[in-house]
Amino acid sequence: MKTMGIGELYLVEPKRFPDPEADVRATGAVDVLQRASVVGSLDEALNGCVFAVAMSARQRDLGPAVGQPRETVARLLVEAGEGQVALVFGNETVGLSNEDVLRCQAAVSIPTDPAFSSLNLGSAVQLLCYECRMTAFAGRPPVAGQGVTPFASPAATADETEGFFRHLETVMTATGFFNPEQPGRLLPKLRRLFGRARLERDEINILRGILSATQSQTGHGRKG
Amino acid sequence: MKTMGIGELYLVEPKRFPDPEADVRATGAVDVLQRASVVGSLDEALNGCVFAVAMSARQRDLGPAVGQPRETVARLLVEAGEGQVALVFGNETVGLSNEDVLRCQAAVSIPTDPAFSSLNLGSAVQLLCYECRMTAFAGRPPVAGQGVTPFASPAATADETEGFFRHLETVMTATGFFNPEQPGRLLPKLRRLFGRARLERDEINILRGILSATQSQTGHGRKG
Numbered sequence: 001m002k003t004m005g006i007g008e009l010y011l012v013e014p015k016r017f018p019d020p021e022a023d024v025r026a027t028g029a030v031d032v033l034q035r036a037s038v039v040g041s042l043d044e045a046l047n048g049c050v051f052a053v054a055m056s057a058r059q060r061d062l063g064p065a066v067g068q069p070r071e072t073v074a075r076l077l078v079e080a081g082e083g084q085v086a087l088v089f090g091n092e093t094v095g096l097s098n099e100d101v102l103r104c105q106a107a108v109s110i111p112t113d114p115a116f117s118s119l120n121l122g123s124a125v126q127l128l129c130y131e132c133r134m135t136a137f138a139g140r141p142p143v144a145g146q147g148v149t150p151f152a153s154p155a156a157t158a159d160e161t162e163g164f165f166r167h168l169e170t171v172m173t174a175t176g177f178f179n180p181e182q183p184g185r186l187l188p189k190l191r192r193l194f195g196r197a198r199l200e201r202d203e204i205n206i207l208r209g210i211l212s213a214t215q216s217q218t219g220h221g222r223k224g
Numbered sequence: 225m226k227t228m229g230i231g232e233l234y235l236v237e238p239k240r241f242p243d244p245e246a247d248v249r250a251t252g253a254v255d256v257l258q259r260a261s262v263v264g265s266l267d268e269a270l271n272g273c274v275f276a277v278a279m280s281a282r283q284r285d286l287g288p289a290v291g292q293p294r295e296t297v298a299r300l301l302v303e304a305g306e307g308q309v310a311l312v313f314g315n316e317t318v319g320l321s322n323e324d325v326l327r328c329q330a331a332v333s334i335p336t337d338p339a340f341s342s343l344n345l346g347s348a349v350q351l352l353c354y355e356c357r358m359t360a361f362a363g364r365p366p367v368a369g370q371g372v373t374p375f376a377s378p379a380a381t382a383d384e385t386e387g388f389f390r391h392l393e394t395v396m397t398a399t400g401f402f403n404p405e406q407p408g409r410l411l412p413k414l415r416r417l418f419g420r421a422r423l424e425r426d427e428i429n430i431l432r433g434i435l436s437a438t439q440s441q442t443g444h445g446r447k448g
Binding site: 111118200206 | 423
């Protein structure tokens with residue numbers, strides 16, 4: 001939950017707390033455990049909450065309809081405009097009781113493969129917290145390194161690109177790979193390839209360097 | 225991965241395999257481990273793959289642009305129409321090397337809280353497999369054309385692409401343009417360029433044809 005920017009944890013009647021094993025497993029998120037509120041009942045945990053979503057692998061007879069994570073989290077965030085909201089998880093073994101689910105205004109299930117649906121508790125928490133973060137940031141939360149242009153050098157200009165194509169054609173003709181009398185679709189295909197790549201100026205220089213080196217070898221001389 | 229309906233696992237040079245601890249942790253998914261393919265290199269794992277996405281917490285200098293999970297997975301599923309695709313994860317401690325990332329056509333990062341971004345490997349795998357399942361069953365399959373190049377010919381597989389890079393290196397070395405003793409950043413730059421283009425099989429044939437023609441001229445003979 002901490003990796004997704006969520007820090008408020010309520011523990012309802014934990015068997016052991018604090019627990020050295022929990023601390024070890026939390027690694028860098030021990031502060032979340034240390035700040036956790038330990039309460040005696042789900043009612044107490046939900047005190048003051050305007051909207052609670054129960055994690056539930058199946059539809060309960062009288063429980064709220066079980067929704068998909070994305071739509072349910074979207075509603076959770078809308079309700080968060082009104083007051084505190086909560087995601088409610090049961091324990092690893094038996095999940096939430098019917099009574100617990102009925103204390104929540106919505107229920108959510110993660111659409112696992114029916115052939116193997118045993119998602120563990122940690123994974124379920126991870127996935128729902130991730131959906132909260134994705135939805136909170138409108139599907140585009142900041143990613144490390146984004147905004148940094150993936151292009152290291154300025155894009156090549158049209159004339160630079162054309163210079164490369166002429167150079168390539170010269171070399172291909174000299175080596176006999178390309179016959180200007182019977183051009184076929186070779187040149188358009190190469191334009192399509194390098195057009196997709198959106199060549200940079202440095203890359204043009206590298207490609208023309210390769211071509212020039214070939215020409216010095218074969219003694220055809222460089223031509224722009 | 226099994227909870228999300230994904231069953232094909234490749235392990236590159238695992239320290240221990242099979243490993244009793246891994247079996248215990250896998251609980252009901254031991255069959256995925258038992259069917260896992262153990263290989264000696266990432267190249268071997270990607271043999272036959274048309275599109276690979278590298279998990280990368282940060283943008284690498286020459287690596288593909290790091291995208292959001294949802295959009296990247298949408299593209300992965302489009303590419304899956306062309307052939308086998310892969311999600312590539314590094315180990316828990318150091319992640320993928322720059323070399324590994326450069327063997328992939330796209331990169332993805334999970335938008336964790338910058339204040340606490342240490343998502344463990346299991347969680348990262350869980351989240352991306354979940355996105356695959358959500359996208360695959362979203363009812364509105366991703367359409368080619370949005371940031372995705374529709375391919376006229378089958379996409380090149382990783383081994384075909386590696387064959388081209390070896391061929392190119394051979395020619396560049398023979399002509400003196402590339403000095404294997406002082407490689408600099410030439411090869412990564414070329415990988416980045418052609419990685420962006422997402423080569424097709426026909427294009428590989430054209431490019432290798434150009435290289436071979438050069439070699440017959442200079443009398444170096446062809447080498448794959």
